[in-house]
Amino acid sequence: MKISRYILPTLKEDPSDATVTSHRLMVRAGLIRKESAGMYIYLPLGLKVLQKVTAIVREEMNRSGALEFLMPEMTSAELWKESGRWNTMGPEMFRIKDRNSMEYALAPTHEEAFTSAIRSLISSYRDLPLNAYQINTKFRDEIRPRFGVMRSKEFIMKDAYSFDMDEQGLDESYQTMRKTYRTIFKRCSLETIPVEADTGAMGGSQSEEFMVASEIGEEVLLICESCGYKANQEKAEFRHTAVENKEPEEPILEVDTPDVRTIDDLTAFFKCGAERFLKSIIYTADGEHVMAVVPGNREINEHKLKNHLRAAELELASDSAVEDVTGAPVGFAGPVTEKKIRMVFDISVKDIANGITGANKRDTHFTGVNPGRDFTVTEEADITIAEEGDPCPQCGKAMITRKGIEVGHIFKLGYKYSKSMSLTVLDKNGKAVNPIMGCYGIGVNRTMAAIVEQHHDEKGIVWPMSIAPFQVLITGIAKSEEEIASVDEIYSMVRDAGIEVLCDDRKVSPGFKFADAELIGIPVRITVGKNYFNNNELEIKMRRTGVSENVTKENLLSRIREIIAEEMDIIDN
RNA sequence: CGGGGCGUGGCGCAGUCCGGUAGCGCACCUGGUUUGGGACCAGGGAGUCGGAGGUUCGAAUCCUCUCGCCCCGACCA
Numbered sequence: 267m268k269i270s271r272y273i274l275p276t277l278k279e280d281p282s283d284a285t286v287t288s289h290r291l292m293v294r295a296g297l298i299r300k301e302s303a304g305m306y307i308y309l310p311l312g313l314k315v316l317q318k319v320t321a322i323v324r325e326e327m328n329r330s331g332a333l334e335f336l337m338p339e340m341t342s343a344e345l346w347k348e349s350g351r352w353n354t355m356g357p358e359m360f361r362i363k364d365r366n367s368m369e370y371a372l373a374p375t376h377e378e379a380f381t382s383a384i385r386s387l388i389s390s391y392r393d394l395p396l397n398a399y400q401i402n403t404k405f406r407d408e409i410r411p412r413f414g415v416m417r418s419k420e421f422i423m424k425d426a427y428s429f430d431m432d433e434q435g436l437d438e439s440y441q442t443m444r445k446t447y448r449t450i451f452k453r454c455s456l457e458t459i460p461v462e463a464d465t466g467a468m469g470g471s472q473s474e475e476f477m478v479a480s481e482i483g484e485e486v487l488l489i490c491e492s493c494g495y496k497a498n499q500e501k502a503e504f505r506h507t508a509v510e511n512k513e514p515e516e517p518i519l520e521v522d523t524p525d526v527r528t529i530d531d532l533t534a535f536f537k538c539g540a541e542r543f544l545k546s547i548i549y550t551a552d553g554e555h556v557m558a559v560v561p562g563n564r565e566i567n568e569h570k571l572k573n574h575l576r577a578a579e580l581e582l583a584s585d586s587a588v589e590d591v592t593g594a595p596v597g598f599a600g601p602v603t604e605k606k607i608r609m610v611f612d613i614s615v616k617d618i619a620n621g622i623t624g625a626n627k628r629d630t631h632f633t634g635v636n637p638g639r640d641f642t643v644t645e646e647a648d649i650t651i652a653e654e655g656d657p658c659p660q661c662g663k664a665m666i667t668r669k670g671i672e673v674g675h676i677f678k679l680g681y682k683y684s685k686s687m688s689l690t691v692l693d694k695n696g697k698a699v700n701p702i703m704g705c706y707g708i709g710v711n712r713t714m715a716a717i718v719e720q721h722h723d724e725k726g727i728v729w730p731m732s733i734a735p736f737q738v739l740i741t742g743i744a745k746s747e748e749e750i751a752s753v754d755e756i757y758s759m760v761r762d763a764g765i766e767v768l769c770d771d772r773k774v775s776p777g778f779k780f781a782d783a784e785l786i787g788i789p790v791r792i793t794v795g796k797n798y799f800n801n802n803e804l805e806i807k808m809r810r811t812g813v814s815e816n817v818t819k820e821n822l823l824s825r826i827r828e829i830i831a832e833e834m835d836i837i838d839n
Numbered sequence: 840c841g842g843g844g845c846g847u848g849g850c851g852c853a854g855u856c857c858g859g860u861a862g863c864g865c866a867c868c869u870g871g872u873u874u875g876g877g878a879c880c881a882g883g884g885a886g887u888c889g890g891a892g893g894u895u896c897g898a899a900u901c902c903u904c905u906c907g908c909c910c911c912g913a914c915c916a
Contacts, residue, residue: 475916710916
């Protein structure tokens with residue numbers, strides 16, 4: 267391909283709306299253009315990269331034995347009603363109607379669609395195990411799309427769904443996908459960290475997310491460098507050490523605390539550490555009010571709380587609801603009360619001695635509050651967020667935190683969909699049983715953006731050979747007609763050898779071409795200029811290392827093939 | 840949805856406070872000179888100043904409403 271016949275709108279200046287490196291570089295290098303908020307156009311160069319990523323995903327999925335499908339993007343409301351998600355999916359799902367008022371969803375995911383499709387295709391245990399997948403667009407009405415294609419309203423996902431006869435089979439399918447994912451990301455030259463993930467309240471027993479460590483990541487990971495425990499903060503546990511030698515109990519006292527509501531206010535007022543307070547927050551879980559009580563120095567992990575409560579919806583109670591429930595304005599709630607409200611205590615609450623808590627009365631707190639004596643720990647669970655430095659749940663060593671971009675997710679679904687949608691096969695005894703399912707997703711566009719995050723320098727993108735839009739860029743610096751013909755001859759030779767090559771034949775200055783070459787990041791650059799016209803020397807320069815070498819025209823092809831093989835080798839090993 | 844910011848040729852911005860009929864850089868077109876690290880000269884095309892309404896002799900500028908976009912928080916690949 268010649269650039270003179272290509273659309274390659276590179277930009278010298280950063281787009282004003284791009285805040286992260288991958289977004290900035292993808293726009294500047296002419297890979298993508300914004301169509302509107304959360305929707306992007308892939309220009310020819312960007313599409314090539316996307317196709318390379320897609321090809322790797324497809325190859326590895328096929329190698330794992332999975333079968334590729336292509337599902338409709340418009341999924342009928344009936345499907346979603348069967349599983350119950352028509353109501354629970356909420357505003358994130360785009361819903362549309364046809365002229366006959368038939369309702370559809372623009373698929374945000376395809377569990378229902380695949381379960382339904384497979385239901386009509388299989389009937390015997392002999393058909394299992396089965397892993398069905400597709401590479402297709404997903405639509406999600408994101409609250410806030412951002413970071414370019416990293417989080418968009420429309421994106422390409424590889425989604426796979428496994429069907430097995432039993433848990434052991436599911437585990438095998440899950441482990442196969444786990445391995446496949448590691449291979450896929452490795453082939454994309456993307457370093458990922460698999461972490462334990464939240465499985466949610468709706469069932470599902472095991473789940474891992476594949477994270478790319480990055481400062482712009484929207485996920486927080488807790489990592490134990492000692493034993494290798496890795497988990498998403500939503501899920502991460504930490505070891506609670508029981509306090510020995512508690513202080514002697516003091517009497518409970520009512521204290522006037524005018525307008526002292528927050529933990530910061532309280533520590534200033536009482537001149538003591540935040541851990542002494544019993545932070546009591548009122549939530550609404552599926553319509554029921556719940557008081558969550560945690561030590562004042564810790565944050566509530568709403569995922570853990572939601573899972574513990576087995577709630578579908580969990581949100582902070584409104585100010586008026588708090589007043590109804592506690593009899594006091596927000597800021598004065600506490601577990602010492604006659605009121606009937608469900609309370610969930612973090613497992614470390616029972617160790618607090620002579621604590622301070624709201625008195626459920628305006629401008630009033632209790633001091634000297636002791637669990638067991640002043641209130642009963644009725645319901646106990648781990649409901650706080652693990653933080654940097656907390657002891658690892660496995661080995662007790664201090665954990666560190668990292669930010670991560672989630673590029674893949676594998677999940678043991680269990681029977682949720684096979685049961686709710688009546689997917690059955692006959693087992694060996696002729697009895698109808700529900701297969702057990704797993705689901706496995708990779709964000710393809712996000713993977714592409716994550717690769718740019720991991721492979722760039724101050725001049726631009728540095729594509730790994732495996733997903734580069736072209737393997738080789740020829741930069742022609744020709745003046746006369748003869749020289750132009752000469753560049754063209756080199757280009758034809760490389761192209762005809764089956765090498766993916768882009769030729770910069772534009773009539774612009776060399777510096778301009780070199781700067782663009784670095785911006786778009788094609789791994790190998792061949793400069794055809796005066797050294798070639800005069801001395802038969804072609805310069806090969808590697809984008810990744812900056813190392814250059816000279817070859818003759820005769821040796822060019824063999825040397826390029828060698829370099830491509832070497833670069834692919836680096837990725838594989 | 841809450842908080843903050845921004846909408847001016849394709850892109851990046853100035854002009855807005857203090858009203859006088861739109862400008863700069865990049866990109867684009869023509870001609871010429873250059874060209875192994877983002878060349879130069881000359882000429883040129885391109886903007887309902889996000890939209891609607893209002894105030895005014897006169898609005899990019901002031902007022903009202905509205906739409907869009909970006910950033911910070913709760914969802915997710």
